[in-house]
């Protein structure tokens with residue numbers, strides 16, 4: 001080190017799982033711009049370009065300093081020509097022509113709007129767009145459009161579930177779920193996962209994710225259906241607590257591993273819920289409750305229920321972020337000849353499954369330094 005360089009002489013890994021990324025983002029203007037482009041390529045179904053922009057954005061998020069000029073980024077991985085050109089434009093003029101053009105593009109705007117509805121993915125959004133639909137009222141008035149139950153709930157509770165969930169609301173929901181879990185069985189294990197496990201301080205999420213299991217092997221599915229039954233029976237004032245519930249039974253089969261099951265979606269029993277959360281006086285604000293005098297809001301909740309011996313893998317997989325997970329798997333495959341997913345870790349060289357009871361075990365098997373949940377906001 002010659003002491004004259006303004007850029008810290010640290011090597012930044014191309015893998016998000018070898019970087020520590022908190023929610024403090026020193027390059028938000030740049031990462032927001034790159035993520036607009038990533039999303040637009042996702043809509044255009046060009047996954048390679050989408051991933052390139054996501055990787056570039058993720059690297060910038062991990063930096064403990066703000067990029068001031070392109071020279072600052074020398075030696076950083078994952079920054080391609082296209083990303084650098086966009087960054088250069090923003091650093092020099094405050095705007096990127098391509099990003100502005102994307103943001104004002106009718107198709108981008110419409111797909112962004114449609115996919116913001118719970119239950120509407122890029123495929124459905126694209127179909128509606130091709131059918132000439134441009135707004136929610138177009139969709140709701142269009143003849144011959146069949147909305148499934150999930151999408152109907154998505155429209156019905158759109159205002160509430162597109163509003164951020166505060167930490168206080170997540171805590172209140174945790175108590176509600178915990179109560180239901182205890183009523184079903186006293187030996188259950190309940191943990192917060194997803195974004196709320198990664199955030200520190202006053203952070204907000206789009207839903208609340210929980211992982212729930214029991215020490216009694218084979219009882220985890222019954223536990224989840226029991227919790228759902230319990231929540232359905234619970235009535236707050238005149239209304240049920242569960243505004244929406246989709247239950248997916250387990251399709252997990254250890255015998256078939258590792259052939260088919262190394263993929264993004266996992267096979268554990270899970271449910272996607274919309275829960276009615278009471279009380280307008282929770283610290284941090286029940287946003288929906290103010291102004292309209294309802295005193296409650298709808299919140300999206302996900303529950304996943306793996307068998308106890310899969311707990312560490314499921315917890316690691318559900319904690320995210322998505323980019324962190326992608327790179328964990330890519331690192332395992334490319335650098336260690338191992339296959340990692342939400343169920344298991346397989347060593348292709350030794351031809352054996354590697355057991356783990358904690359996330360630390362999995363990092364150790366992979367020869368990675370442990371990264372705390374709040375450092376996984378890649």
Ligand code: ATP
Pocket residue numbers: 193194195196204205206207208209264265266302317318319320321322325
């Ligand atoms: P936010 O705070 O916006 O909710 P998040 O990281 O919690 O951010 P989620 O969409 O709730 O985002 O996803 C949480 C984690 O759960 C992610 O790591 C994702 O990979 C995993 N996940 C979500 N849905 C599924 C699913 N159907 N099957 C398997 N894993 C899933």
Ligand code: MN
Pocket residue numbers: 194195196205206207208209
């Ligand atoms: Mn979440």
Ligand code: MN
Pocket residue numbers: 194207208209302
């Ligand atoms: Mn979720």
